[in-house]
Structures are given as structure tokens and as C-alpha cells.
Amino acid sequence: MKRLVILAILVCGVFSANTFAQKNFKWLGSDGWIIGSSYEQLFNNYNLTVITGTVYDEDTVTPMTTMGRGIRIIVKDQNGTLIPVHLGPYWYIIHQDMNLSIGDEVEVHGARFSLNGKDTYAAYYILMASKNRELLLRDQDGFPLWEGWRSGTVRSCE
Numbered sequence: 001m002k003r004l005v006i007l008a009i010l011v012c013g014v015f016s017a018n019t020f021a022q023k024n025f026k027w028l029g030s031d032g033w034i035i036g037s038s039y040e041q042l043f044n045n046y047n048l049t050v051i052t053g054t055v056y057d058e059d060t061v062t063p064m065t066t067m068g069r070g071i072r073i074i075v076k077d078q079n080g081t082l083i084p085v086h087l088g089p090y091w092y093i094i095h096q097d098m099n100l101s102i103g104d105e106v107e108v109h110g111a112r113f114s115l116n117g118k119d120t121y122a123a124y125y126i127l128m129a130s131k132n133r134e135l136l137l138r139d140q141d142g143f144p145l146w147e148g149w150r151s152g153t154v155r156s157c158e
Contacts, residue, residue: 031068031069031089033070033088033089033146034144034147035143035147037066038064038066039064039067040144042111042122043122043142044111044113044142045111045141045142047111047112048110048111049110049111050107050108050109051077051083051106051107051110051121052105052107052108053075053076053077053078053105054075054103054104054106055075055076055102055103055104056074056075056076056082056102057073057074057102058071058072058073058100058101060072060090061084061086063086063115063120064115068089068090069089069090070086070088070090071086071087071088071089071090071094072086072087073085073106075106083121084118084119084120084121085108085110085120085121085122086120086121087123087126087135087137088123088137088144088146089146092145098126098128098133098135099133100126104128104130104131105128105130106126106127106128107126107127107128108123109123109125110123110124111124111142123135123137123138124137124138124142125138
């Protein structure tokens with residue numbers, strides 16, 4: 001009888017812990033790269049610019065402490081200026097069929113903003129004419145494509 005009571009307590013404990021864990025889970029998602037976040041509010045469709053140059057470096061970046069890591073390239077323009085360009089969240093960019101490499105000639109269309117007192121660019125799209133490739137990162141309204149869906153795009157399946 002004692003064993004049965006102990007077994008019942010253990011089973012109840014496992015199910016309660018499992019239920020608690022399910023209620024307090026973290027959605028996998030954009031890790032702070034979402035519309036409405038402090039970072040995304042810096043993206044301004046009215047401040048778009050074009051940068052041409054070569055990819056000088058590529059690395060990961062965490063623009064703000066509340067964000068997950070993303071991919072950044074450094075573009076060296078015709079004047080030798082090094083320009084940081086944020087592409088998007090790491091998990092999204094690594095699954096794109098782009099293959100940017102150091103030394104590639106690129107044309108970056110993006111929005112310029114100040115982040116931590118430094119000029120930074122968020123890419124809208126990147127054109128690599130030599131490889132006949134284009135990496136589209138945002139739609140015409142500046143909405144990040146890694147968001148996948150937004151209000152008004154979900155339809156009933158009736």
C-alpha cells in the first residue's frame with residue numbers, strides 16, 4: 001500500500017511538472033527581431049539608401065540585449081568606408097540560398113539608422129549581379145520576411 005501511495009505521488013508530480021512546463025514555455029520565433037520591437041522600430045521606409053561595394057567581413061551580431069543573434073556583413077564602399085549592414089536573425093539568414101562571401105560585389109538597399117551612437121544599416125534586399133542573385137529580406141512596406149505572417153493574412157479554412 002505504501003508503494004502504491006509513493007507511486008501515485010510520483011506520477012502526479014511528473015504530470016504537474018509537465019503541465020507547468022507547458023504553460024511557461026517560450027515560443028520559438030524572431031528573438032526580438034519582430035515588428036514592434038525597439039530594434040525594428042528603427043527601420044524607416046522613408047530613409048532607404050543604396051550602398052555599393054564589396055563584402056569586407058561577415059559575422060554574427062546581437063544589436064540589442066533583448067535580441068537573439070543575427071547576421072551582419074561589413075561592406076567596404078568605393079571610398080574605403082566600412083559600413084555595417086544587418087541582414088536579419090541568424091536562424092533565418094543561414095537558411096537562405098545566397099552564399100555571400102568576403103570579396104563579393106554587392107548592392108545593398110537598406111535603411112540607415114543610429115544604433116548605440118553608430119550609423120548602421122538594415123538591409124531591405126541585397127543584389128549580387130556577379131552571381132545573378134538577389135536576397136529579399138523585407139516586403140515593400142519594410143515588413144521582415146522572417147515574420148512569415150501578420151494580422152490580416154490569416155484566413156479561415158472553411
